[in-house]
Amino acid sequence: MPAVSNSSTRRDVEFDADGTTLRGWFYPAPDSAPTAAVVMAHGFSLVKEAYLDRYAERFVAAGLAVLVYDHRNFGASDGSPRQEIDPWRQIEDYRHAITYASTLPEVDPDLIGVWGTSYSGGHAIVVAADDLRVKAVVCQTPAVNGVQTGWRRIPMTQLAAAGERFAAERIARMQTGEVATRPVIGDAADGPVYAADDAFDYFTAVGEIAPSWRNEVTVRTGEWSRAYNAGDHIERVSPRPLLMIVADDDTTSGTDLQLSAFNRALEPKWLQIIPGGHYGPYVEQFEATSSAAAEFFATHLHTSRR
Template sequence: MSAAVSRSGARRDVEFDADGVTLRGWFYPTGDSAPTAVVVMAHGFSLVKEAYLDRYAERLAAAGLAVLVYDHRNFGASEGSPRQEIDPWRQIEDYRHAITYAGTLPEVDPDRIGVWGTSYSGGHAVVVAAGDLRVKAVVSQTPAINGVQTGWRRTPMAQLADLGEQFAAERKTRMQTGEVAMRPVIGSGAQRPVYPAEDAFDFFSTVGRIAPSWRNEVTVRTGEWSRVYNAGHHIDMVSPRPLLMIVADDDTVSGTDLQLTAFNRALEPKSLRIIPGGHFAPYVEQFEATASAAAEFFATHLRTSGR
């Protein structure tokens, strides 16, 4: 991984243990002489840190926040197998390992830790903050907040039996042969991709150019787990830690209505920022709005002086 320089100074490559699996990422120091607040961040469904997370990390670092950004297990520079498999509960536990590691760094004040997540990890950030009292503030951006409802919306009822048979067949094959079945993240309708919409195709196609380690596939079992993962069940337990939810007004991937319904169940203190566009708008078209909102929120609630 190459070094990059932000207004906070040079980031450095880091790695840490997560129950025997090495996770790798970048640490952005602030350059301050005293330990500072830190934000722990990881990417969404199938994505790797090179897909715009460096931009978010630099913006937060410029606001006086140290940042730890890493690749999920089984993805990018991190270890783990099967490759390209997303177990949401394992990723949540790895967030906790990342929090532990961040707290050991001499540049970090372990009493001022925030978590940031986007899309799939936007849901993770809620769950982590609900259960880990070390977290003092959380930003959840266009979160995958209700996998049960989005699963029902994506699969017509007439196809549910066939889908269940596919999941069962994959489990049997994996047990008997060790072979892991895959499906594309984007592609033609005949390929049955995870995201068939045009905006997803455009976004992930760009990601493939800027993040060479991203792969256009996930395991079939990933889909089985995602259909029963409901991060929104935990949202009322985030309080009294402050929550910022960033919602796109035309999110047909995670569901604008599902996000707003979850936000309404969250207890105070909470803040809502609605941006124009679809699920992938925060990374490019709405980057300035979303990065600035997160930086201001964390600087306020983790008590930094800003830059």
């Protein structure tokens, strides 16, 4: 197996996405010939420095090229309003990233896979379902059912009030142009997106290694996320091979919701269940999750044929 790469082997890249410049890193494969490539981006509010370099290096060690980028409105990428997540724009930007990767001389455009995690794990499913250029997909602890997870985070008695806040923010934005935000983590009184202890610990650690990460998203981000059901697309991923990595105690994306989506997926498909919660894959379960994804891509993108 080729040696694991390091940051000195990658190069900074940027590409156009309908008039918005997205920026990231490109890692060439050890093989000088055009080879298979993985396109990847992070999950909800996160930036590429939050452990994605580790995954990219593992994929390079398996003989793959990798394109990692920041979503629009986040990190090094352009876009406004800052800190706003429109899942459908992010999905379209995955497709722009695939297009860009296919133009690079180091990449075989017929051998491109997509990798996503958490929120972008859901995106990876949708992209693979709709874009025939995708030849294999890995979704890690994917957010597959925004409606159900939204109901679980907000008690039924508070749904009306939440709807009123979304409506009020839209009126204020129209009248003043000001964009309201809310914290990703924090005290319950501040209305964070994630109130669980494991989320607080993970995002706090991210803040130490990824200076461009900001502890906020727009209020409208939450409204969109509650209506986004990526799992509705999973049957159409076939016949492209699918690997889903699920944590057995995921209280963020819901272990049961992910397994239900996986059961609806058609063959060929593979499931890896790992111990722990939603944020375990990046550190505690990194060896298991990165190795499984690297082997899956190396096998199903046929890099070994060279």
